[in-house]
Amino acid sequence: MTAHSDIAPSDVSLPAAPSKDAVKKRGTRRKALGRTLLLPGQLISLFVLVVPLLVAFYMSFTDWSPTRGALSSAQFIGLFNYEELLVYDTRFVEAVLRTLVFGVVCLSLEFLIGLGLAVLFLRRFRGKALLFSMLLTPMMVLPVVVGYTFWMLFQSNGPINQLIELTLGAGAAPDWFKSAISAQITVVVTEVWHWTPLFFLILLSGLNAVPENPVRAAVILGANPRQVFWRVVLPMLLPVIVIAFVIRAMEIIKLFDEVFMLTRGGPGSSTETISLYIYKLAFNDFQLAYGAAAAFLVLIGTLGLVHLLLTPVRNQLLEARG
Amino acid sequence: MSDRPLTMPLALVLALAVIVTLFPVFWIVMTAIKPPTDWNAVPAIWVPGEPTLVNFRTLFDPEALGVYGVGGVSEAATQAVFGSLLASIVATALSVGIGLAAAIAISRYSGGGRATPLVILSGRMFPPAAIAVPFVIIFSTIGLIDTYFGLIAIYIAVTLPFSTWMLKSFVDEVPKEVEEAAMIDGMTRVKAHLTVTIPLIKGGLFATTLFIFILNWSEFLFALVLSYTTIETIPVRLAKYVTATAGTLYGVQAALAVLAMIPLVIAGFLIQNHLARGMTFGAVKR
Amino acid sequence: MTQPKLELVALRKEYDGGDVVAVDGIDLTVERGETVALLGPSGCGKSTTLNMIVGLEEPTAGDIHIDGRSVIGLAPGKRNIGLVFQDYAVFTHMTVAKNLSFGLEIGGLPRSEITRRVGEAAELLGLSSLLKEKAAYLGGSQLQRVAIGRTLVTQPAILLLDEPLSNLEAEARQAMRRELRRLQGKIGLTIIYVTHDQTEALSLADRIAVMSAGKIRQYDRTSTVYGDPAHVFVAGFIGSPSMNLVRGEIRRDGPAISFISDQLQVPLPSRFAGVAPGHGEPVIFGIRPENIMITRPGHPGVTGIVSSVEPRGPEAIVTVRSGNKSLDVVVPAADRPARGDEVVLRIPADHIVLFSGETDRNLSLSPILGAAA
Numbered sequence: 001m002t003a004h005s006d007i008a009p010s011d012v013s014l015p016a017a018p019s020k021d022a023v024k025k026r027g028t029r030r031k032a033l034g035r036t037l038l039l040p041g042q043l044i045s046l047f048v049l050v051v052p053l054l055v056a057f058y059m060s061f062t063d064w065s066p067t068r069g070a071l072s073s074a075q076f077i078g079l080f081n082y083e084e085l086l087v088y089d090t091r092f093v094e095a096v097l098r099t100l101v102f103g104v105v106c107l108s109l110e111f112l113i114g115l116g117l118a119v120l121f122l123r124r125f126r127g128k129a130l131l132f133s134m135l136l137t138p139m140m141v142l143p144v145v146v147g148y149t150f151w152m153l154f155q156s157n158g159p160i161n162q163l164i165e166l167t168l169g170a171g172a173a174p175d176w177f178k179s180a181i182s183a184q185i186t187v188v189v190t191e192v193w194h195w196t197p198l199f200f201l202i203l204l205s206g207l208n209a210v211p212e213n214p215v216r217a218a219v220i221l222g223a224n225p226r227q228v229f230w231r232v233v234l235p236m237l238l239p240v241i242v243i244a245f246v247i248r249a250m251e252i253i254k255l256f257d258e259v260f261m262l263t264r265g266g267p268g269s270s271t272e273t274i275s276l277y278i279y280k281l282a283f284n285d286f287q288l289a290y291g292a293a294a295a296f297l298v299l300i301g302t303l304g305l306v307h308l309l310l311t312p313v314r315n316q317l318l319e320a321r322g
Numbered sequence: 323m324s325d326r327p328l329t330m331p332l333a334l335v336l337a338l339a340v341i342v343t344l345f346p347v348f349w350i351v352m353t354a355i356k357p358p359t360d361w362n363a364v365p366a367i368w369v370p371g372e373p374t375l376v377n378f379r380t381l382f383d384p385e386a387l388g389v390y391g392v393g394g395v396s397e398a399a400t401q402a403v404f405g406s407l408l409a410s411i412v413a414t415a416l417s418v419g420i421g422l423a424a425a426i427a428i429s430r431y432s433g434g435g436r437a438t439p440l441v442i443l444s445g446r447m448f449p450p451a452a453i454a455v456p457f458v459i460i461f462s463t464i465g466l467i468d469t470y471f472g473l474i475a476i477y478i479a480v481t482l483p484f485s486t487w488m489l490k491s492f493v494d495e496v497p498k499e500v501e502e503a504a505m506i507d508g509m510t511r512v513k514a515h516l517t518v519t520i521p522l523i524k525g526g527l528f529a530t531t532l533f534i535f536i537l538n539w540s541e542f543l544f545a546l547v548l549s550y551t552t553i554e555t556i557p558v559r560l561a562k563y564v565t566a567t568a569g570t571l572y573g574v575q576a577a578l579a580v581l582a583m584i585p586l587v588i589a590g591f592l593i594q595n596h597l598a599r600g601m602t603f604g605a606v607k608r
Numbered sequence: 609m610t611q612p613k614l615e616l617v618a619l620r621k622e623y624d625g626g627d628v629v630a631v632d633g634i635d636l637t638v639e640r641g642e643t644v645a646l647l648g649p650s651g652c653g654k655s656t657t658l659n660m661i662v663g664l665e666e667p668t669a670g671d672i673h674i675d676g677r678s679v680i681g682l683a684p685g686k687r688n689i690g691l692v693f694q695d696y697a698v699f700t701h702m703t704v705a706k707n708l709s710f711g712l713e714i715g716g717l718p719r720s721e722i723t724r725r726v727g728e729a730a731e732l733l734g735l736s737s738l739l740k741e742k743a744a745y746l747g748g749s750q751l752q753r754v755a756i757g758r759t760l761v762t763q764p765a766i767l768l769l770d771e772p773l774s775n776l777e778a779e780a781r782q783a784m785r786r787e788l789r790r791l792q793g794k795i796g797l798t799i800i801y802v803t804h805d806q807t808e809a810l811s812l813a814d815r816i817a818v819m820s821a822g823k824i825r826q827y828d829r830t831s832t833v834y835g836d837p838a839h840v841f842v843a844g845f846i847g848s849p850s851m852n853l854v855r856g857e858i859r860r861d862g863p864a865i866s867f868i869s870d871q872l873q874v875p876l877p878s879r880f881a882g883v884a885p886g887h888g889e890p891v892i893f894g895i896r897p898e899n900i901m902i903t904r905p906g907h908p909g910v911t912g913i914v915s916s917v918e919p920r921g922p923e924a925i926v927t928v929r930s931g932n933k934s935l936d937v938v939v940p941a942a943d944r945p946a947r948g949d950e951v952v953l954r955i956p957a958d959h960i961v962l963f964s965g966e967t968d969r970n971l972s973l974s975p976i977l978g979a980a981a
Contacts, residue, residue, distance in 0.1 A: 033511055034431025041424040041482055048479035052456035053448075059456070066459070113339075120336055125328040133591060134340050137347060140590030142540040144557040145579040148564065149350045152572060155362075159349055162366045193346065198601055205598045213697030217755075220662055221711035221762060222685030231710075235701040243602050254449040257542045261561065275451035275543075282455045283547055295452025302448075 060293035065286050074289070081293035091269055092294055095277040096301070102184075102273065103252045106191040107245060113192070114199025114244075119229075121204050139197045147261025150190040154262075180270035183263050187271050190258050195251070199244050206240030207233070246309045253302050274298050347583075353576035354378070358390045361572040377577035387574070396566060399578055402559035406582075409470055409545075409555060410538040413477035417538075418531050420478065421485025426515055428486070429493040430501075450480070450543045458547055468550040476544050481534045488533060488600050492526030493519065529596035532589040539586055556582045611676040613798040614638040614661070614766055619670035621656050630656040632822035633670065638766070638800060643792055645801040645813035649845070653822040658768060658802045662691050674765055685714075690759025694771040696751040698758070700744040704735055707743055707754050711762040729757040732791070749780040756791075766798045773808050785811055806846050810834070818842045836961075840968040843894050843961065849925055851894045852935045855965065860887040867893045867962070871931030872910060877957040883971045890965025897936040899959035902926065902943070902951050909952040910935075914945050928953055 060081055064074030085092045117135065121128065138146070153160050154176040161173035176182045210233055218232045256275035259265065265272035265280070272280075278298070282291035328336070353361065355373040379386040381399040457476060458467065466472035496519055504514040520527070542557040549558055556578065563575050590597070614637070621631040631653040638644045646654045659665040661672060663684035672679050679687045699707050708726045717725075730736045733753040738746070743754060752772070759767060772788065773781045789812070792799055803809050809816050810830055817827040818841070826838040837843035843851040856869025865884060866875045874893065876884065884891065903909060912930035924944040926937045928951060935953060945951055962971045 030431055030511070034427045037423040037427035037431070040420045041486060044420065044475070044479050045482060048475050049453070052453065052460050055460060056452070056456035059459070066462075117336075117339055120328070120332055123326050123328045123332065125333070125336075131336065131340060133594060135343055136590070136594060136597070137343060137587065139597065140536070140583075140587045141347065142542075142557060142579075142582050142586060144540070144542045144560055145350070145582055146346075148560060148575060148579055149346045151564075152353065152576070153346060153349060157362065157364050159366045159368075162364065193342070197343075201598050202602060211695075211697070213693045213695055214699055216664055216684075217691070217693060217697040217758070218699075218710070218714075219664070220684045220689065220691050221758070222714045223710075224685075227714060232699060235699075238701070247602055254451070256449070256451060257557070260542070261564065275449045278449065278451040278455070279543070279547075282451070282458070288455055288459060291455050292452070295449065295455060298452060299448050 056292040057296060059289045060296055062289050064289040066288060067286060081290050082297065084290070085294055085297060091272070092277060094269070095272050095274050096298070098271075099253060099255065099273045099275075102187060102191070102255065103249060105188055106195070106252060107248055109188070109192045110196045110199045110248065111241070111245070113196045114201075115203050117196075117200045118204040118207055121200075122207060135200060136197045138194050139201070141194070143194070143257035144261055146190060146194045147258035150186060150193070150258070151262050154186045177263055178267060180267060183267055183271050186262055187259055190262060191252065191255070194258065195248060198248065202240060202244040202247075203237070206237045209240075210236050242309065246306055249309060250302070250306060253298070253305075350576050350579055350583075353572055354580040356573055358387065358392045358573060362570075377573040378581070380574045381578055381581065397559075397562075399556070399559050399581075402554040402556045402578075403581070405470070405549075405553050406539060406555040406557075409473050409477060409553075410535055412470075413474045413481070413538050414531060414535045416474070417478045417481045417485045417534050418489070418527070421482055421530070421534075422489050422520070422527070424482075424486045425489035425493050426519065429490050430498070430515075454544060454547045457544070461548065467548055468552045470553055473545060473548055473553060473555075476548070477538050477541065480541075480544075481537050484537060484600065485530055485534050488530045488596075489523070489526065491599060492523040492530070495526075496522045526596070529593040530600070532593045533596065533600040536586055536589055539582070611640075612637045612673075613640045613642070613675065614800070615671075615673040615676075616657070616661070617671040617673070619657065619660060619672065620668050621653075621660060621665065622668045629822050631660070631667070634819075634822075634824045636817055636824060636827060638798060640798055641796045643799045643801070643812060643814045645803060645809035645816045646819060647803055647806060647809040647816050647845075648819035649804055652819040654802050654804075654819050655770070657819075658691075658770060658800075661766075661800075662689055662768065663687050688762075688765045690762060690764035690767045692752070692755045692759060692767070692769040692772060694774060696755040696775075698743045698746070698751050698754050700742075702743055703739065704730075704741050704743055704746070704754055705739040708735075708739075708757050708761055710758060715762070725761045729761045732760070732794070733757045748776050749784055752776070752784065760795075764797075766800060768800045768802065770802045771804070771808075772801060772812075774803070774805060788812060806848070810846075818845060820845070836970065836973060837894075838970050838973050840892055840894075840963045843963070843970075847896060849897050849936045849938070851896050851961070852900075853963075854893045854933055854935075856891065856893060857965070858884050858887060858889050858891055867891065869893070869933060872933045874910065874955055874960070875957075876960065876962070880960075880962055880971070884962060885964070885971075891971070892963040892965055892968070894961040894963060895935070895955055895959055897925065898938040899956055900935065900937040901954040901956070902928075902937055902939055902945060903954055905950050905952055907952045907954065909954040911950065911952050914947050914949045914951055917944055917947055919944070 059074070061076055061078055062074035063077050063080075121132065141149075152158060155161070156173070156175045161176075164173040165171070174182045176186050214232055214236070215228055218228045223231065254275055255273045256279065259271055259273055259276055260279075263271045265276045269277075274294075278291050278294050281287045281294065352369060354377055355375065356367065356370040357372060357374050357376065360367045360370050376386055376390070381403075384396065384398050387393070457472075461467040461472050466475070500522065501511075501514045501518050504518045505511060509517070540557070541555070542561070545553075545555040545558045546561065549555070560575060560578050560582065563571060563578065593600070616634055616636040618633045618635060619631055620629070620633045622629050634653075634657065636644075646657060648654045656665060660667045663679065663682060667680070674687060674689065699710065702710070705726060708729055709722050712722045712725060726739075727736075730739055733756060735750070735753055735757060738750065743751070746754065752775075756767075756769075769788075773784055776784055785808075788799075791797070801809065801812050813830060815828060816830055816833045818825045818833060818839075820841045826833055826842045828836075828838070833842060834846055837846065837851070840853060844853055854867075854869050854872065856867055856872070859866045859868045859873075863878075863881070864875070865878070865881050866873055868874075905911065910928075910930050912928040912935070914926055915929045915934065916927045918925045918927075919941055922941055923938050924941045926939055926944060928935050928937060930953075937953065939945075963969060964971055
């Protein structure tokens, strides 16, 4: 409500009150201003996101490839690309499953470590502000640089292997990028290092915002610190936990930069994520139409996943935004 | 439950976390100042005995490594640094400007609707690799591929949800009554926003700007697929260095990585208190 | 003689190494089944006292006995005390039933016993139909019932309520006031209210302990605290509008004794002859606004000019200026004078209270003079 609309329209008899028409006119002008302010953003989203997406959507039903001339001349092949992807393209299905497994493993580790660190930060100790900043550092490093750094760290004669051989003896260190499992481990370690700080940050914010009195009430009712944490603090933290998971889930589904620098999806396709596979389809093999179909499948899947993740807190989120 | 002191075992856990967190950064910084002989030494050289800036010089003068008898890089990173600066700064300024207008529209004139946050979130879910496909097609058709104009347009579109939603959460915190008071004094709405709303969210505007800068500066995939010869950014150059030499020019690559990191770490620490808000679209306030 | 339920002995709480004294050595005894209000403005130390009784804060010095046993060093959960928070602090993520059973589940009671007690508490507080409801969806007075029920099921020795009515709407406040009275009568609980609101304290408590600056200024039956304030602070804090308090001195003229402050001069009754200090000594003169009568000029009394009239329903508060002193008077609305009228105030001798200008204590209640007499 604004000052203008607070003037009751029923007070028309008062000379000072604006006429109904004037009120309506101001309302229209308000709306017009709102629309104008929103316009540039909508336009740029329309031209730079919506139009290309529509083109890609159309393209996904064709057999187009840049080597075959204009898009308009491409042949409409219906759901062929989608069928191919879901039924015959095991590399696509594997990339999807692999990305999901990376997601589950990385997010679980990031959540547990992040929560542990956040709980530690509820304690009293000196130099807290400095340590807080230090622990956030990884978030502030570019994904490409993170990928490159860990690629360097995991070299067969790199510092990690040298530390392993120092503690476990010579020959104990693996050649990380040569076997599927060890290459997958490097991806997980890199991701967890890079993004645990985000969980830590969000969870610590959430913990600090947990109201004090319910905690005290639980203490007075006889709960020990462990019971207070599991029965009162953690449930009250749930919306924040869900937010952290949703945001990270959305990001890890797009995982590309770090893996591109670290393994390029190899050895073989053992660390190939969805994004990496689509990238290779489109820009190495120029199967653009096929790649677009893969992209839409991923989008539908992601929408479903986020919908699922948000279900427990959707109402709270919408209410919080007013 | 808070305010208990840190016990010894917990302090050790914390110390371990800090070491693990800082070690990769430490390693890359150290590598960047190592002479070529130390890059790949076994046993590893943790802190170089003779630190040098030669790796950084090589980025701008490919032959600088010659004094060590090592072949230089084929191409300087000068253009990439310029490209990163140009694309990030311009895209950030425009994204924040457009986002600010949209934020005021949504916060004050209930633009969009109840479901807008979810719609925006959905927009963020689409993998860049997927969006990149139609971009490349359309941009090559209309001649925008390999241009900064095209790259900047994409950067704006991609960061707009972040700038809009982060700024909205700041605008929401400004009481409407303050603007209304200004309007009662005869100001137009636009003027009231310019002279009242915006100065009141200065801090938030600063934080949002740095946050969007971080996103643009870090971007890799779009720059990778949209650049051929004319445009280049630091992440793309880093990837090219690694590809070109099978990654053996450790020091030079590390130097470029450090160069890329410096502005982000500074920006990151400056807005440390707003990072949670930015990352969560304003859902977590602090 | 049964043991007192709660006893505070020279209880003291300092912060910042003694720089700030929040609670300055208070003594308080609460009998079994009694309802006591700890009343004072914010910052008077009542919340700190509450926290120390409950065990959320440890006292710097002094002792707390519950049922004759010191509870110093005992964890809050082991003191057998219930606390209802001002904001209720209900567990919003749980159902009403889960809230009620929380303390019992923590205590490891058998399932059947928990169900029985939760059912009883819900019945008592009218929550039976809401048991399956998520607490997040409840309104103010329902939340308060849940908060009360949550501690009642644990059968606490003492129930403490922090500002129990302040978060409720006026109507709900009336209802809850009756409800609390009914509960107290029904289960004979020992209840301590902590509040800054005198109406709340006067309507709920048998005895009131008035606190200011970390000290208990008076601890007495409700009617006594109102009629015979022991301390200037109590006189000024309780009653609305508050008691007129005028700083001045004693004038003795042979056996006659009077109070004087600039042009204001009031003869004092002979009962003050023995307790009041000597000629020229400072005192504070007190009279409740509702005890002053307004008459027309020509009558004996204090002459003054009406400087403001504030109607308050059936009554009006009239402020009368005499010289540079103002006195509030409560009159029936129909009899109120107009602003600017010249009036004469009649101050009944029976209702005058005198406080020492040095100690702020009520001279008539002064224990030292009482002992000497």
